[in-house]
Amino acid sequence: MTAGADDLDWQVEQTCLEGCPAAREVMVDGWLLRQSGGKTRRTNSANPLRGRTAAPETVLAMVEAFYGEHQQTTLFRIPDIAAEMDAVLDSRGYSFEGGTIHLYAGMDELKDAPDPQVVVSPTPGEDWFEARFRMGSYSATDGRVFRDMTGLITGNKAFVSTERDGEVAAVAYGVIRDGLLVVESVETDGRFRQQGLGRRTVGGLIGWARRKGASAACLQVVADNAAGRALYASLGFNRELYRYHYRRKAISA
Numbered sequence: 001m002t003a004g005a006d007d008l009d010w011q012v013e014q015t016c017l018e019g020c021p022a023a024r025e026v027m028v029d030g031w032l033l034r035q036s037g038g039k040t041r042r043t044n045s046a047n048p049l050r051g052r053t054a055a056p057e058t059v060l061a062m063v064e065a066f067y068g069e070h071q072q073t074t075l076f077r078i079p080d081i082a083a084e085m086d087a088v089l090d091s092r093g094y095s096f097e098g099g100t101i102h103l104y105a106g107m108d109e110l111k112d113a114p115d116p117q118v119v120v121s122p123t124p125g126e127d128w129f130e131a132r133f134r135m136g137s138y139s140a141t142d143g144r145v146f147r148d149m150t151g152l153i154t155g156n157k158a159f160v161s162t163e164r165d166g167e168v169a170a171v172a173y174g175v176i177r178d179g180l181l182v183v184e185s186v187e188t189d190g191r192f193r194q195q196g197l198g199r200r201t202v203g204g205l206i207g208w209a210r211r212k213g214a215s216a217a218c219l220q221v222v223a224d225n226a227a228g229r230a231l232y233a234s235l236g237f238n239r240e241l242y243r244y245h246y247r248r249k250a251i252s253a
Contacts, residue, residue: 009081009242010050011180012102012218017047019175019182021152023145026066029054033066038145041098041246045075048082056088064249073251079244086247094247099223102244103237106216110206110236117162118204124150124159124173131161131168135187158208162201164189170197174205174217181209183219186228198231206235 022034022043030052036043046063067074076094078085121128133143150159156176161168169192173184183205188198209217219237221228 005241006081008104009079009102011178012104012182012241013050013079013081015175015177015180015182015218016102016220018177019153019184021149023148023152024070028062028066029059031059031063033063035067035070035072036145036149037072038142039139040142040145040149041075042077043145043149044072045077045246047077048079048085050082052082056085059085060088060092074249076247077244078247080242089247093250095250096245097248098246100220100244101223101229102218102220102241103232104216104218104239104241105236107206107210107214109238110210110217111234112203112207112210114207115162115200115204118200119161119163120204120208121159122157127168128159128161128171131189132171132185132187135171135189156212158205160201160205160208162197162204164192164195164197170201172198172201172205174209176209176212176214179213179215181206181214181217183217186219186231199234202231202235 017032020042023036024034026033027049030049032047032049034043034045034047038044063076064074076085076089129143129147132138132146138146150173153175157173159173160171162170170188172186174181175184183202186198186202206217217237219232221232223243
């Protein structure tokens with residue numbers, strides 16, 4: 001891997017972290033420990049940072065102590081670009097889950113078209129939240145955590161929605177950091193799928209980012225989400241950078 005590719009991977013990694021902030025974030029020996037409660041793994045996991053040097057065994061002990069204090073199961077997020085923890089987690093019986101891909105594209109590769117039915121707002125309205133919670137089957141706790149998370153996002157951000165039959169049928173949001181857009185929380189109501197609403201919604205986000213001067217965009221998609229990958233490919237996201245997975249501590253009987 002070239003130095004340039006390595007720089008891009010870590011820029012994407014940092015941008016994605018900032019696009020989905022956690023309520024509590026603690027840096028320990030080159031790792032970012034995130035804790036928010038709720039079901040979102042990204043904001044409740046330990047994440048490696050560039051330049052970390054601590055031995056994996058030392059990191060493991062500190063991470064387990066941190067999540068133990070918060071009465072949460074220890075969860076590591078392991079990107080391919082920083083996978084040295086996998087060996088020690090194998091020896092401790094941590095399970096694998098959630099294989100995910102980072103996709104990337106320059107703005108000149110991405111497609112968007114003005115659409116009067118796509119609403120772009122700097123803040124999420126109640127209709128946006130209600131639709132997101134409904135589509136994601138959020139509990140009251142998960143909804144509260146998600147509201148808090150969006151409130152922590154700083155800088156250039158946009159919340160996008162598309163209506164169908166008088167109600168919000170597709171949503172997404174995006175954050176721009178150093179000219180890079182990260183696309184987040186793309187959801188389409190199951191009743192309105194196969195109608196191009198997801199494509200129009202993300203297209204609206206791309207158009208907003210283009211107007212804001214973004215030069216590229218990235219997103220994360222679950223590896224076995226064929227429909228999602230097809231959607232993003234149709235918009236121009238055809239470059240895979242790297243993948244990540246989670247490692248979860250086994251629960252004692």
